[in-house]
Amino acid sequence: MRITIVGNFGCGNLGDEAILSGLKTLILKKHRGAEITVLGKGKLLPIGLRSFLKSLVQWRLWSQPLHALKEADYVIIGGGGLFTDEESRRGTVLWTLHGIVAHFMGRKVLCLGVSIGKMGWLSTQLAKVLFRRALSVVVRDKKSLDRSLAWGIDAALAPDLALANDVQLESSEVNTASEKYVVINLREFKNYNEKMIQLFVQLADFLVADFGYKIVFLPLSTDAHSDSYILNKILIQMKHSEKAEVDDEKDTIYEIVNLMCGAELVISMRLHGSIFSILAEVPVLPIAYMDKVKNFWSGEQLKVTPLSVESITLEVLKKDVLEHLNSRERMQRNMRDYKKELAVRFDPVTRPIL
Structure with missing residues (x-):
């Protein structure tokens, strides 16, 4: 065939x-x-x-x-x-x-x-x-x-x-032994501006100062709209930049998912950043910059609500981050249950290929 x-x-x-x-x-x-x-x-x-x-x-x-x-x-x-x-x-x-x-x-x-x-x-x-x-x-x-x-x-x-x-997840013993961190992915988009940069500079510094987390900025694209550009702009403006890094060496699904697997939280603008978090079984806060992000999560049983870039503020970001961290175990259980059903739900994809 x-x-x-x-x-x-x-x-x-x-x-x-x-x-x-x-x-x-x-x-x-x-x-x-x-x-x-x-x-x-x-x-x-x-x-x-x-x-x-x-x-x-x-x-x-x-x-x-x-x-x-x-x-x-x-x-x-x-x-x-x-x-x-x-x-x-x-x-x-x-x-x-x-x-x-x-x-x-x-x-x-x-x-x-x-x-x-x-x-x-x-x-x-x-x-x-x-x-x-x-x-x-x-x-x-x-x-x-x-x-x-x-x-x-x-x-x-x-x-x-x-x-x-x-994707085979690494053992929890390996992940819990490492420094606690939050993974953040952002990308350029149609109405991207300096205000958005400052918003995430403040959020990253908040996570470092109030929780002691390390920040791992994770690019997921190396095309003409490379994520590294915007993530490095945030990094160099942070007060606590010594507690953050741009990890641009992860270029396989296995590496990305297992990096996320050890995180406390994933904050992602790219849709597949949040989808990778499901594979990693880690709570995710999606940032919706296009309809495809809103549409994907609106019908999923995981009951994750993305934040829209049009209405996002620092106060809203902090509030949602705290809610996700406090409900971490529940969200992880939901993701594990969701993954168990995937094999059956993919049947429409392969059914017509005889």
């Missing part, structure tokens, strides 16, 4: 790489001998201006992805927040094009583990065209499911594909 996976891979975003790894895990558990080809950065159809001009003299930029689509028994579009105009309108066009081309080649197209965010008229129509021609559509949050059903798409719901990664 040959399967081609199309998505936002190879761009330095550890969340997307975790999605790919989780999807491969699910496929290979059901079909051990499956041949998997990945179309990500540098391997997708060249529809961008620069890549298109380059393709005029390098035909392989067209022939290689077309061959990968044509030779596949199944073409999977996913997963993650692929269908939204919040960061770029180009994305929906790109993913739809691959799916439609594969469909007209007679391939079985699956849209798996995706979410649907805010889109304009054109992107909405393109997404509808793709979903109506797909053999299966599986979304990762309730709002995306409701939107799909409103379009007349018989979609199914499953957890984010990153949660399919089977």
